[in-house]
Amino acid sequence: MKTLAVINQKGGVGKTTTVINLSAQLAHEGKRVLVIDLDPQANLSVVLTGGQFEFEHSITDVFESSKKCPIQQAIMSAQSNGEAIPNLCICPTDIRLSRVIEQSLTKVHRERILLKQLEAIASDFDIVILDCPPNLSLTSVNAMMAADMFLIPVDGGSFSLNGLADLLDALEEVKESEHVNYAVFRNEFAKANKLINNFLDEQLASLEGKVLATTIRRSEDVGQASVSGQTLLNYKPSSLTLADYKSLAKEVMQRLNV
Ligand SMILES: Nc1ncnc2c1ncn2[C@@H]1O[C@H](COP(=O)(O)OP(=O)(O)O)[C@@H](O)[C@H]1O
Numbered sequence: 001m002k003t004l005a006v007i008n009q010k011g012g013v014g015k016t017t018t019v020i021n022l023s024a025q026l027a028h029e030g031k032r033v034l035v036i037d038l039d040p041q042a043n044l045s046v047v048l049t050g051g052q053f054e055f056e057h058s059i060t061d062v063f064e065s066s067k068k069c070p071i072q073q074a075i076m077s078a079q080s081n082g083e084a085i086p087n088l089c090i091c092p093t094d095i096r097l098s099r100v101i102e103q104s105l106t107k108v109h110r111e112r113i114l115l116k117q118l119e120a121i122a123s124d125f126d127i128v129i130l131d132c133p134p135n136l137s138l139t140s141v142n143a144m145m146a147a148d149m150f151l152i153p154v155d156g157g158s159f160s161l162n163g164l165a166d167l168l169d170a171l172e173e174v175k176e177s178e179h180v181n182y183a184v185f186r187n188e189f190a191k192a193n194k195l196i197n198n199f200l201d202e203q204l205a206s207l208e209g210k211v212l213a214t215t216i217r218r219s220e221d222v223g224q225a226s227v228s229g230q231t232l233l234n235y236k237p238s239s240l241t242l243a244d245y246k247s248l249a250k251e252v253m254q255r256l257n258v
């Protein structure tokens with residue numbers, strides 16, 4: 001089992017959208033996939049559970065007491081348009097997550113709670129994808145400890161990549177390594193935005209080998225699918241954007257070795 005964290009402390013860059021459609025693509029290709037919602041805003045949970053926002057067990061319960069609620073209890077089948085998605089499971093979150101995590105400050109190894117839980121289900125899934133919150137909180141540190149690789153979406157509005165340098169610093173610090181396995185990709189890519197594209201290309205050039213060839217185009221289909229509680233694959237099988245997610249899945253699998 002390999003763990004991928006989709007991470008960027010900036011909000012609105014496409015983390016959740018990427019988790020939804022990348023996981024759907026990987027499951028479609030036969031991989032056993034688990035997604036974990038680590039953002040108390042719970043967008044991922046809502047979309048992949050058919051609009052639910054209260055759950056019998058959630059990742060919050062696991063962080064609160066993994067003894068009372070081991071992660072297995074909080075895992076359910078993901079759904080799209082009322083039907084279970086084969087090979088895709090979700091561990092949902094709820095709005096209490098930030099508070100519960102803050103309260104765990106006195107626990108020893110509090111930044112390894114998720115890592116420990118994932119060890120227990122290592123043979124059940126091929127790939128676990130973490131949807132991180134838009135900050136570098138203890139929740140994100142748990143994701144960093146647990147992840148084998150980091151996938152960082154950058155959007156067209158990123159006039160400054162200062163935040164990216166901060167994120168990479170944090171990853172190196174938490175991993176205690178200068179060789180963190182991460183990959184950056186452009187989300188909401190629009191060919192016509194030449195000025196922005198040239199600027200970002202220049203900025204990203206210094207990250208040689210860490211920028212994926214795949215870009216995810218800006219497309220109305222993507223937002224429409226999420227709003228209607230579906231994966232893009234399910235909502236519009238003819239969408240051209242699906243080719244982008246397929247390409248993303250291929251590159252990610254190569255880099256993760258799965
Ligand atoms: N490729 C895309 N094309 C069009 N809209 C997108 C695309 N990716 C994301 N969005 C939209 O951008 C908004 C923010 O995306 P989201 O995945 O919620 O970001 P984050 O999780 O990083 O906060 C959402 O409304 C989403 O539908």
Ligand SMILES: [Mg+2]
Pocket residue numbers: 015016017039043131132
């Ligand atoms: Mg999100």
